[in-house]
Amino acid sequence: MTFDYSQTFRGLAGLPNTDNVPGSEMRYRDAFNLTLRAELERDPSVFVMGEDIAGGAGRFEKDGEVSYEEKKGFKPLDAWGGPFAATKGLIQDFGSERIKDTPISEAGVLGAAIGAALTGTRPVVDLMYFDFVTVAYDQLLSNAAKSRYMFGGQTKVPLTMFARSGAGTGHAAQHSESFYSMLVHIPGLKVVVPSDPLSVKGLLSASIRDDDPVFLVNDKKLINLSGFVPDAEVVFELGKGRYLRRGTDVTLIGMAYTSEICRKVAEKLEDSGVSCEVIDMLSLSPLDEDIILESVSKTNKVVIVDEDTPMCSMASEISSIIADKGFDFLDAPIKKVNSPHTPVPYNRDLEFSFMPSEERVIKAIQEIVEY
Amino acid sequence: MEKKKLEELFESMYRIRRFEETMLEQTFKGKSMGVTHSSDGQEAGPVGICAHLTDKDWIGSTHRGHGHCIAKGLDTKKMMAEIFGKSTGQCKGKGGSMHIADFSKGMLGANAIVGASIPLAVGAALSSKYNGTEDDSVGVAFFGDGATGQGVLHESMNLASIWKLPVIFVCENNHYAEATPVEYAVSIEDISDRAAAYSMPGITADGMDVFDVYEVADEAINRARKGEGPTLIELKTFRYHGHFHADDPKKYRTPEEDEKWKDRDCLKIFEEKVISNKSMTLESIKKIKDLIDKEMLEAVEFAEKSPMPDISELYSDVYVKYKD
Incomplete structure (x- = not known):
């Protein structure tokens, strides 16, 4: 039985029946990680950039032996696997060109991702905490969102950004923002807010495949929430509640x-x-x-x-x-x-x-x- | 240098000069729908750099971007029409003078946030490295001395350096950021010294001498194509007009300063050189000038006669697809 995700929209009884659908219970964070993995496998032009999305960048290991150069049989270190382990394990399977750790340079990194998106690749940028958007806001507003319009439709910006939002975890004033409206206000940008493991799967896939810049906001309070996720590909239609x-x-x-x-x-x-x-x-x-x-x-x-x-x-x-x-x-x-x-x-x-x-x-x- | 290349360099510089003069004239006639920033005086920089590039190479540009556009091969008719706000403009009249782009020519767009296009050129180079096409697709970031005060330049130079990206950072130091002298706003004499902080070669060239720019660019671009990483080039140059069309630079520059730079005008020193070493003739120079002068008349006529965009254009091109 295939999973009819269209039932998740306007379903009369709320969420769809998943009896007999192949899939499993998993946490939001695992659904995110597996979906990102699937998108990297599906499309070689997709790559991920961000601070500590692997962690310990530039260091390689094999059976406890350490190297600071890429060597045969040595695997890149995956010390963090991203904030909240969102990208855990990806660098070891996709390598450091596709899982690209960056310095703490939000504006430079986001700007480079926009330049890459303008020239034929599909970058996914992890901005870590939602609050850090403001450090890169000029690039987001002036370049990502406006390039298509101000250049008369001759280009597109297939860029996905994500970050962790929300209060409730003791991260205090500068790591807990939920200023959705600061992004929604921007013409040229799309903003999606998953609420469970199924929707993060459906929305992350849709964002990466979308030809416009999309910001996916991960509320920290959802990251360990469990729910059913079908094995089959799920791609939500952006813009549907x-x-x-x-x-x-x-x-x-x-x-x-x-x-x-x-x-x-x-x-x-x-x-x-x-x-x-x-x-x-x-x-x-x-x-x-x-x-x-x-x-x-x-x-x-x-x-x-x-x-x-x-x-x-x-x-x-x-x-x-x-x-x-x-x-x-x-x-x-x-x-x-x-x-x-x-x-x-x-x-x-x-x-x-x-x-x-x-x-x-x-x-x-x-x-x-x-x- | 072979004759054809010499002619190309001269033609491109003269085209920029005449475009800027014509564009200013039209701006004062009220034909431009907004502010324009003339780059006349600075022609040798973009021409000497872009002479080494093809349509597969990418450049990022600034609010003073007409010269970069022309040096990268954009059509002056469509550029003039864009400034006139017409539907036949390079960006359908939706970008204007400060946002001319042509992706088919490797031109990532003029950008009116100072420094904001620098990481775009880095990103284009990242794409090249990602796709393994560094040898025939480099990124060139043009920016002014004013942009050296922006953090994003430093972030971009660091990224390009640690990732060894095929990028050339080209600082056109025209000595004024709007009305602020570089001596006031920048803590060092040669901006190329900034390269040391990011372990890349930094070189200052004479931005009024296209041969000097050409030579310096050749080395930097070759390094980039060979996968040896980024270079910072500083071009010492001067804009003859104010920051924007209505700005009177006499308010903050001395006449002696203007004279000193105009004495070393890029077209003048080019002509003197090629005539004295007999590599070009007065006739061949005149032929080019006549051709370009005619091209400018045609560009104005094209822009003048082109239709305005339909009001429905207000709503198009915001997204590839938004709502059904």
């Missing part, structure tokens, strides 16, 4: 880890008689307006859950779309659950108060469900 659950009383809209929050809240409220419909956006640019409006036209109430700080956030954008195009559907105010307008704090109590939580989502639902 999916229903994680169908319901009738209120629509919950999530992205990346907040989709997981929405799913859990919906389960919890089932017994108390509130029927929640859960949308997992998967892609923030392009944004699936249809699924949002389709759901709100039925439930007439909506809570948007977004870990980004509130001003000019995805939650604001989705609110404005509903207010503009779905005003007549609404029976209650649109509710946004964001992080507050503060940097991410270090102390765990403060950090967990910062992030959207199940409690805050439930409170927002309660405010509108009897409206």
Whole structure:
């Protein structure tokens, strides 16, 4: 039996039935690694660059013997295998030309990747923490996103970038950002936000195969999440959201880890008689307006859950779309659950108060469900 | 140097000079839709470098990029039309003077963020090395003295050095970053000295003398093609006009300074040399000049008569594919 991934979009019962589908339970990080591996095998023009994506660059080993030159029988060191082991084991199978460790030079590295993408290869760049995007932002905005347009369509930039986002792991103010809207705001760039092992497989494959620059955001809180992943190739259509659950009383809209929050809240409220419909956006640019409006036209109430700080956030954008195009559907105010307008704090109590939580989502639902 | 090559060098330099003069004239007539940055005075640099390149080699360029475009073989009609904002322009009128590109000619685009195109040339060289085609596809990064203050230059030079990429970093030191003198903004006298920090050869050449540039470029580009890694070339040069068309350089330069450089004008010293050593004749020089002068009239006429882009062009070319 083949896996019909189209069921993951608009599936009436939420996620598709995977009985008898060949596949296995695995963590998000493993699904990411296996998918990257599959894409490297599939297309020789794909290569990966980033800081410590192998680790211990330039050192080779064979049975405990060390060499600082490439020698027969010696394998390149894979000391880290990337932050959170995202690229573990790849250098040993694909070599250091395709799994390219870089110095800490985000702008130079991203710029070089864009130059490589403009000249016929398909680079994948690991920017490590999402916060480091700002170090390379000029290259991202002025070159990756604008080259096609400002040169009149004569070129394309088949580049994939990824990085780890989100609070909740004690990484503090400069390693915990979720500023999706700073990327979504850029015409010419696509932004995707997987929420489980299946979606990271489907979205990573799609991003690498896409001819436009795509940024894939990995929420750190999802990295050890387990779920079923089919063995078969899965390539999601960029720009489509999916229903994680169908319901009738209120629509919950999530992205990346907040989709997981929405799913859990919906389960919890089932017994108390509130029927929640859960949308997992998967892609923030392009944004699936249809699924949002389709759901709100039925439930007439909506809570948007977004870990980004509130001003000019995805939650604001989705609110404005509903207010503009779905005003007549609404029976209650649109509710946004964001992080507050503060940097991410270090102390765990403060950090967990910062992030959207199940409690805050439930409170927002309660405010509108009897409206 | 053989006669044909000499003619090519002269033709290309004269074409840049006349293009810039014509372009400025048209800008002041209101034909350009935005700001333009003339490179007249600096012609020997791009010409001496690009004379060694083919369409398979890649160059990155700057806001002052017309000279690089012409030296790399771009069509002056399409360039002029681009500056006029016309649909027949090199980028359909969507890029303008500061964003002229031609990927079929190995021209990665003029770039209006100072220093931002440098890593693109490094990336093109990375592609070559990745594909094993270093011998016939090198990357050349053109930038000004102003860009040496940008971190991305230093990151790019380091990457090219540690990965031994076929890149030539070409700093056109025209002595002013906008209105700021290089003596104020750069801590060393010869920018080529920066190469030492990245273990690559650094050489300063006379950016007013195409023969000197040609010779220096020959060595650097050969090194790159042989897989021996990057070189930094500094060309000491001068722009005759202001930073952009409406900038009056008299506000920050002395007349003596302008005179000193114009005395060593690249076309003038070329002509003196080839006439005195009899490698070209006055007639052959005049023939080239007449040809180019005519080409400029045709470029303006082409741009003038070309249609505006359709308003629907506003929305095209943002993505290869976005939404169905």
